[in-house]
Amino acid sequence: MEPVRTTRLVVAPDSFKGCLGAVEVCAAVEEGALRALPGADVVAVPLGDGGEGTLDCFLAALGGQEMVLTAADPLGRPVRARYGLSADARSAVVELASASGLPLVADVEDTVDAAGTASAASASSSTPLRASTGGTGELIADAVGRGAREVLVCVGGSAATDGGTGLLRALGVRFLDAAGKELPPGGGALAALAAIDDSDVPAAVRETRFRVACDVTAPLVGPAGAAAVLGPQAGASPGQVAELDAALGRYADVLAAHTGVRVHDLPGAGAAGGACGGLVALLGAEPASGAELVAGTVGLAAALEGAALVLTGEGRLDGRSAGGRVVSVVAALARERGVPAVALAGGIAGPPDTLHALHASGLTAAFSIADGARTLDELTGSAAPMLADLAEQVVRLRFG
Structure with a gap:
């Protein structure tokens, strides 16, 4: 695929707690995104919710x-x-x-x-x-x-x-x-x-x-x-x-x-x-x-201007994720600017309407890095390469 230097991708995740910090998540997602779209303008905006990291x-x-x-x-x-x-x-x-x-x-x-x-x-x-x-x-x-x-x-x-x-x-x-x-x-x-x-x-x-x-x-x-x-x-x-x-x-x-x-x-x-x-x-x-405070302080809204896609995520998407946590905040800001927002997570759990609430907040889609039956140790030990692989597939689906 020829480099696409005018395509802007924003990577704005929370940490995968106990596994990868938000900066490390950004690096893994950027690696996979660039495999799918070499030369794209990838802007990393690591986020947090006020907790560790x-x-x-x-x-x-x-x-x-x-x-x-x-x-x-x-x-x-x-x-x-x-x-x-x-x-x-x-x-x-x-x-x-x-x-x-x-x-x-x-x-x-x-x-x-x-x-x-x-x-x-x-x-x-x-x-x-x-x-x-x-x-x-x-x-x-x-x-x-x-x-x-x-x-x-x-x-x-x-x-x-x-x-x-x-x-x-x-x-x-x-x-x-x-x-x-x-x-x-x-x-x-x-x-x-x-x-x-x-x-x-x-x-x-x-x-x-x-x-x-x-x-x-x-x-x-x-x-x-x-x-x-x-x-x-x-x-x-x-x-x-x-x-x-x-x-x-x-x-x-x-x-x-x-x-x-x-x-x-x-x-x-x-x-x-x-x-x-x-x-x-x-x-x-x-x-x-x-x-919201972190997103505002680090300039996420400005980073999203002109973006073609934002990739966000956290270690576990569940019933609390739509209540003002990183994924929902990113999704809401992205929707205001007409930018598709996709979440990459270590796992997706909670009641059946968990994803419905996130979609209502502006999230386009969500995917788990798990590619089959795996133990928690296997997921945490391989989270970075699995994130990169998943990001590559999401970007190929969007721009392929």
């Missing part, structure tokens, strides 16, 4: 510097974490998962399981109650100290259900019990919260505009709140979920009394174990759909 999307699209420093992990242990700082140091992107993510406490569970002792199990069971977002606050403080006055906090993948109190502590906020004593880290301690003292928050932090990229719409408290949604993922027992929910309810009450801002049932306030709610109430943060 979103920072890489910003760095790939906008450049800037990757800043690496030692911060506290969810249990206070030192960990090397990173964030993105713009070339002029005026804006920063902080990914909560880097310092406060679930994988950082996986070793605790593994150690306990291997030991199998009652004392070890008891120590492990306290993790959901004492895990903290303090390390993320250290990253933010470092960025502000370097001059950043626009900070985007991507809050997916948290190991802590602490209402963002660890993060806020690192920025100068104090959380006190009835005796005026500082509470220990973790969401469980918030049951004893009596007062909040934010008089020591630096002026630089007060002057900073905070935006929060949320990957969920959960409220702070209640049956669909932060504890109910994140708690089990972080290893909380049903009893601990109830304890954390009650503690977050107390936190929300004190926040409202202190700031006048009610975040109890604010959509998205429960993201990252309530970190979004704390940021909104105490720092005036602006929450937004992670996928």
Whole structure:
């Protein structure tokens, strides 16, 4: 086939979590697309929804510097974490998962399981109650100290259900019990919260505009709140979920009394174990759909102008994919510009109307990389070449 240099293809996927980052997905899809249409103008726009991997999307699209420093992990242990700082140091992107993510406490569970002792199990069971977002606050403080006055906090993948109190502590906020004593880290301690003292928050932090990229719409408290949604993922027992929910309810009450801002049932306030709610109430943060915010920041709409096809995708297309996640956001933007949008996924699951909802959002078609009966290990181990092969076939079908 002769090179077609006037055909523009946009590749705008989410990551295939646990397998390929969004940048790697773009590379695989571009490889296959160019096999089918050599010389085509392929524009890669890696995306995210505010969870793990979103920072890489910003760095790939906008450049800037990757800043690496030692911060506290969810249990206070030192960990090397990173964030993105713009070339002029005026804006920063902080990914909560880097310092406060679930994988950082996986070793605790593994150690306990291997030991199998009652004392070890008891120590492990306290993790959901004492895990903290303090390390993320250290990253933010470092960025502000370097001059950043626009900070985007991507809050997916948290190991802590602490209402963002660890993060806020690192920025100068104090959380006190009835005796005026500082509470220990973790969401469980918030049951004893009596007062909040934010008089020591630096002026630089007060002057900073905070935006929060949320990957969920959960409220702070209640049956669909932060504890109910994140708690089990972080290893909380049903009893601990109830304890954390009650503690977050107390936190929300004190926040409202202190700031006048009610975040109890604010959509998205429960993201990252309530970190979004704390940021909104105490720092005036602006929450937004992670996928929409990322797409807007990296310039997806402009990239789609004049495109002949956009290839998007994520690891698993399911009933949640049409609810503001990357694929549905890409599809909606593509439809507005008359661009066909095709999703490539590791798997397609959920109720029969899953694809119908995606088609309604603007998606033209969706395909799975699975070419037969395969185990999960086989799919993840071969995802890149399978993505390239599938992209080649989709582009041949469209332009062959």
